[in-house]
Amino acid sequence: MTRSSNNLWLHCFAVFTAAATLVLVGIGGLVTSHEAGMAVPDWPTTYGYNMFLFPPSYWVGGIFYEHTHRLFASLVGLLTTVLAVWLWLRESRSWMRRLGVVAFFTVVLQGVLGGLRVTLFKDQIGIFHATLAQFFLVLVSAMALMTSRWWQAAQGNSQLLLPSKKLGYLLVAAIALVFLQLALGATMRHQHAGLAVPDFPLAHGKIWPSTDPASLDVFNRTRLGVRDHNPITAFQIYLHMAHRIGALLTLLTAGFFAWSVRRQLGAKAAVSRLSLAWLTLIFCQASLGAATVLSKKAADVATAHVVLGALSLVMGALVCVVVFRFAFHRDVARAFVAKSEHLGDRAVSAAKRVPSTG
Amino acid sequence: MKMTTQLLTAALLAGSLQLASAADITGKITLKGTPSPEIPLPLDASCAKERIDKPTTRLYVVDAGGGLADTFIYIKEGLAGKKFPPSTEPVVLDQKGCEYVPYVFGLQAGQKLIVKNSDKVPHNVHPTPQVAGNPESNKMQIPGGPPFDYSFSNPEVFLRFTCNIHGWMFAYGGVVDHPFFAVSGKDGTFKIANVPPGKYVIEAYHRKAGKMTKEVTVVDKGQTADFTLSVPAPPK
Ligand SMILES: [Cu+2]
Numbered sequence: 001m002t003r004s005s006n007n008l009w010l011h012c013f014a015v016f017t018a019a020a021t022l023v024l025v026g027i028g029g030l031v032t033s034h035e036a037g038m039a040v041p042d043w044p045t046t047y048g049y050n051m052f053l054f055p056p057s058y059w060v061g062g063i064f065y066e067h068t069h070r071l072f073a074s075l076v077g078l079l080t081t082v083l084a085v086w087l088w089l090r091e092s093r094s095w096m097r098r099l100g101v102v103a104f105f106t107v108v109l110q111g112v113l114g115g116l117r118v119t120l121f122k123d124q125i126g127i128f129h130a131t132l133a134q135f136f137l138v139l140v141s142a143m144a145l146m147t148s149r150w151w152q153a154a155q156g157n158s159q160l161l162l163p164s165k166k167l168g169y170l171l172v173a174a175i176a177l178v179f180l181q182l183a184l185g186a187t188m189r190h191q192h193a194g195l196a197v198p199d200f201p202l203a204h205g206k207i208w209p210s211t212d213p214a215s216l217d218v219f220n221r222t223r224l225g226v227r228d229h230n231p232i233t234a235f236q237i238y239l240h241m242a243h244r245i246g247a248l249l250t251l252l253t254a255g256f257f258a259w260s261v262r263r264q265l266g267a268k269a270a271v272s273r274l275s276l277a278w279l280t281l282i283f284c285q286a287s288l289g290a291a292t293v294l295s296k297k298a299a300d301v302a303t304a305h306v307v308l309g310a311l312s313l314v315m316g317a318l319v320c321v322v323v324f325r326f327a328f329h330r331d332v333a334r335a336f337v338a339k340s341e342h343l344g345d346r347a348v349s350a351a352k353r354v355p356s357t358g
Numbered sequence: 359m360k361m362t363t364q365l366l367t368a369a370l371l372a373g374s375l376q377l378a379s380a381a382d383i384t385g386k387i388t389l390k391g392t393p394s395p396e397i398p399l400p401l402d403a404s405c406a407k408e409r410i411d412k413p414t415t416r417l418y419v420v421d422a423g424g425g426l427a428d429t430f431i432y433i434k435e436g437l438a439g440k441k442f443p444p445s446t447e448p449v450v451l452d453q454k455g456c457e458y459v460p461y462v463f464g465l466q467a468g469q470k471l472i473v474k475n476s477d478k479v480p481h482n483v484h485p486t487p488q489v490a491g492n493p494e495s496n497k498m499q500i501p502g503g504p505p506f507d508y509s510f511s512n513p514e515v516f517l518r519f520t521c522n523i524h525g526w527m528f529a530y531g532g533v534v535d536h537p538f539f540a541v542s543g544k545d546g547t548f549k550i551a552n553v554p555p556g557k558y559v560i561e562a563y564h565r566k567a568g569k570m571t572k573e574v575t576v577v578d579k580g581q582t583a584d585f586t587l588s589v590p591a592p593p594k
Contacts, residue, residue, distance in 0.1 A: 034525060035522065035525050036522055036523075036525070037522070038482065038484055038496050038522040039482060039522035039523045040482075041482055041484070041496035041497055041498060047480075047498050058480065060402060060404050060479065060480075060523065061402050061404075061405075061523035061524050061525070062522045062523045062524070062525060063480075063523050066522075121494045121496070204593050205593060210593075215593060217568070218590050218591075218592075218593045219593055221565075221566050221567075221568055221590045222566075222590050222592050222593060224393075224394060224397070224415070224417050224566070225397065225415075226397050226399060226400060226415055226525070226526045227525050227526065228518065228520070228528045
């Protein structure tokens with residue numbers, strides 16, 4: 001059996017798996033947006049049926065969202081398993097094979113967490129389930145990137161302009177903020193308390209909302225809707241406000257990163273363009289956040305906010321992977337060149353053949 | 359033997375005395391202010407078939423005279439140290455026309471609650487208690503399926519029931535550890551029956567109009583306690 005680091009079909013399959021995962025995150029968002037997570041009380045069965053045999057006549061109301069989520073999750077689980085086995089058999093890079101194994105165990109853990117959230121009535125598991133989903137999506141997306149021909153070609157390309165290490169760390173900080181925002185968002189959703197702050201840009205009519213018991217009582221009693229969410233608590237208002245402040249910080253950090261990269265590398269460099277696109281994405285995401293509040297958390301808007309959030313994380317993470325991986329390669333190559341020159345041998349030309357381990 | 363007979367007679371006498379002096383607390387809940395209009399329920403196709411009307415939320419059910427329904431009225435203080443065995447008569451909660459009926463009900467801790475499904479669609483019966491010791495559970499009830507029995511051992515006002523298949527379905531139980539409670543009817547009136555003599559604090563609690571307490575002293579004849587609750591002003 002021949003192993004290779006350049007397998008077009010494997011790459012296509014990885015891209016498909018990543019895309020399916022993004023769709024799955026969207027369906028998961030629909031489940032929480034429709035408060036339908038508990039519409040199927042049992043797991044792994046569906047109302048006692050093998051879930052693949054559950055009669056479509058029962059796919060009504062909240063069951064539709066939850067059951068579709070389970071079926072689609074099974075598909076992603078299957079795709080991930082095939083991807084891992086495929087990598088194991090055909091991939092020449094050992095770390096890439098190991099990533100496949102990590103992805104497999106993550107998707108299994110993720111499925112079990114989803115089931116336990118339902119059977120154990122634990123919102124906290126839901127928060128973890130939603131956050132692990134983001135991590136898994138980044139993982140399979142990175143695998144899709146790393147199995148591409150572009151990845152192979154780009155790391156030998158010394159023409160690719162890369163930002164300084166300092167800016168690399170700024171990017172890491174911005175991604176950490178995006179991830180924190182996603183974790184905060186997951187916590188807000190999975191407390192099933194609806195909008196802890198129903199207005200924007202003000203918060204309960206103020207710059208900073210009151211959280212004393214009397215105000216909370218009025219907030220809860222004046223909240224009229226078809227759905228009865230869990231009562232808002234002071235903690236949930238703090239979470240919501242932290243999410244707003246986090247959004248501002250993320251925008252500023254990503255904006256500062258994009259501006260700095262542009263100054264350092266020029267407007268035409270690939271990383272400059274990517275970081276500008278990323279900033280645009282984050283700006284759209286922040287706007288969707290505001291729209292989620294203004295639409296009173298309409299299910300479609302809120303779900304779009306989840307999906308775009310996941311996309312923001314993936315895009316940031318992929319840019320980060322490229323920057324660090326290639327910078328690392330270049331450093332190794334430069335060090336090799338420097339060493340060769342120092343020794344005065346004639347291996348300079350060899351050093352320019354960047355190590356092909358990546 | 360003679361001793362036992364004497365004791366029995368004494369007990370019977372005491373019992374009948376108490377019965378004789380027990381009285382009802384009656385009253386009316388009135389709503390002040392005008393609530394915002396109720397919101398139509400977003401019934402799906404299968405639920406729409408169960409209804410000929412267009413159901414709405416039941417946040418404020420008020421009659422022309424301002425009588426406020428669905429208020430839970432119960433003795434909050436004054437029964438400390440007294441124990442009352444739960445009634446053997448179960449409370450029934452029905453799922454009818456894709457709504458829980460009644461919307462608000464009272465239940466004594468330990469009393470049996472029967473939940474049934476009168477619809478041709480499935481529901482998942484999902485009580486979501488917040489008080490430790492009252493178990494959360496979630497079971498599907500198919501059309502024509504057998505009713506489910508519930509019992510909650512700790513007081514909790516309000517203990518919510520929901521159905522996640524139909525995100526608009528809710529019911530609220532006022533669970534207390536004695537039998538002295540009532541839910542106001544369509545005209546806002548209520549009656550708490552057979553209250554033993556004593557000094558009590560009774561509370562009227564409406565989910566949206568809030569709560570209010572009153573002191574009531576029961577001697578041997580009926581007592582009245584009227585409450586006026588208000589639509590809360592929007593937060594400033
Ligand atoms: Cu239902």
